[in-house]
Structures are given as structure tokens and as C-alpha cells.
Amino acid sequence: MSSDEIRSQVLEACHALAAYELGPGIGGHVSMRVPGEERYWVNVLDRCFEEMTSDDIVLMDFDGTVIEAGRTISPGIGFHPGIYRIRPDVGAIVHTHGYWVTAQSAFARPPQAWHNLSTYFQGRTAVAPDDDIESIAPALGSDDIAIVIPWHGAITVDAELGIAAALHVTFDYACKLDVTLSDSSATPMPDDHLQHIRQLLGTANYLELTWDLMRRKAARAHGSRPSIGA
Ligand SMILES: [Zn+2]
Numbered sequence: 001m002s003s004d005e006i007r008s009q010v011l012e013a014c015h016a017l018a019a020y021e022l023g024p025g026i027g028g029h030v031s032m033r034v035p036g037e038e039r040y041w042v043n044v045l046d047r048c049f050e051e052m053t054s055d056d057i058v059l060m061d062f063d064g065t066v067i068e069a070g071r072t073i074s075p076g077i078g079f080h081p082g083i084y085r086i087r088p089d090v091g092a093i094v095h096t097h098g099y100w101v102t103a104q105s106a107f108a109r110p111p112q113a114w115h116n117l118s119t120y121f122q123g124r125t126a127v128a129p130d131d132d133i134e135s136i137a138p139a140l141g142s143d144d145i146a147i148v149i150p151w152h153g154a155i156t157v158d159a160e161l162g163i164a165a166a167l168h169v170t171f172d173y174a175c176k177l178d179v180t181l182s183d184s185s186a187t188p189m190p191d192d193h194l195q196h197i198r199q200l201l202g203t204a205n206y207l208e209l210t211w212d213l214m215r216r217k218a219a220r221a222h223g224s225r226p227s228i229g230a
Pocket residue numbers: 027028076095096097152153
């Protein structure tokens with residue numbers, strides 16, 4: 001995959017997350033690893049997701065050097081190389097301070113299962129000990145797909161950026177249910193039902209379809225067509 005293709009995928013993911021109102025303000029980052037190198041592309045700090053253009057997606061190395069200098073990067077960017085070093089299978093990382101993931105993070109625990117889609121995250125969500133950047137990456141287990149950063153926000157990861165972004169939108173939904181139902185008389189999904197649903201979800205391509213939907217929403221918001229094959 002060329003640098004231009006990686007850059008356009010990161011940009012498209014920023015716009016798609018914006019279409020879900022994840023990251024309407026300053027903060028939050030989407031990154032994609034350059035395969036086989038200790039480098040990754042990531043958005044700058046001084047724009048919100050919706051505003052990003054191709055020029056706002058910059059190349060960084062794992063030591064924190066901005067290859068295309070002159071742009072402001074989030075001071076919290078350090079967990080990206082941390083995760084890429086610990087998990088060679090991870091090719092993309094999405095971090096937002098979306099309202100519901102942030103509200104749920106104040107519980108300092110993974111969201112409980114209130115819906116079929118919540119089952120993706122059961123037993124596969126890490127909780128960082130705090131939001132010290134050095135402590136976040138080591139919290140991620142070998143099979144985990146999400147991290148709750150207490151009183152801060154959330155991270156999702158995958159080999160592919162589209163799936164990491166779709167997981168983020170799905171995690172936001174699971175968190176909204178947890179925040180709104182935790183203090184109610186509703187009952188979280190029993191464990192045997194959870195295992196059954198997880199098996200069923202494994203037979204569907206829900207996350208791929210969600211990424212396609214996200215791309216369509218982003219294209220509508222920006223008056224363009226989704227990029228081919230992204
Ligand atoms: Zn943050």
C-alpha cells in the first residue's frame with residue numbers, strides 16, 4: 001500500500017468518525033502503521049476530525065519525530081508506537097473522546113453486555129491503570145481489541161483501519177447502553193447467551209458492513225464518493 005493510500009484511509013476514517021459525532025472537538029487520533037517500518041501516519045492536533053484534509057495527516061516515527069515537521073501533534077500520541085511495538089498484528093489505532101466512551105470510562109471498567117453487539121468486547125477490553133501515556137500500551141492483552149482509559153476516553157485496534165474504526169463506533173454504542181442502563185432494573189446478558197451471540201456474530205461480516213456505512217456517511221458529509229477499496 002502506498003503512502004498516498006494510507007494517508008487517504010486515515011483521512012477517510014477521520015471523516016467517518018466525525019459523521020458519528022466522535023471527536024467533534026480538538027483531540028482524538030487515528031493512525032495507521034506503515035507495514036514493515038517503525039513509522040505510522042496520524043492526524044494532527046489543531047483540527048477536528050471533520051476538518052481534516054490530506055495535509056493534516058502526517059508521518060511519524062516510533063521515537064516521536066514528525067517526519068513532516070511543523071505541525072502540532074497530540075501530546076498523548078505516545079501510546080500509538082507503544083501499541084505497535086507490543087502488538088505486531090495491530091495495523092491501525094483509533095482513539096476518541098466521544099461522549100459515551102468518555103462517560104463510560106468514568107466507571108473505569110469495560111462496558112457490560114446489554115446488546116448483541118456488546119459481545120465483541122466481553123473479555124477483550126483492557127482497562128489502562130490511568131491515562132499516563134506510558135501505562136496505556138502495556139495494559140493491552142494479546143487478544144484485546146479495545147482499551148478503556150479511565151476518566152479520558154477509549155481506544156480500539158485492529159489489523160485494518162476500517163475494522164478499528166467500525167469497532168470504535170460499535171464500542172461507543174455499547175458504552176451508551178452501559179451508561180444509560182447500569183443504574184436501572186435492566187439485566188445484563190447472561191453468560192451462556194453471550195457465548196451463543198458471540199458465535200452467531202462470528203458468522204456475519206457486521207464490522208465490514210459498518211465500515212462501508214461509515215464511508216458512505218463520510219462521503220455524503222464531504223460531497224465526495226468513498227475511495228475505492230479503502
Ligand atoms: Zn485522549
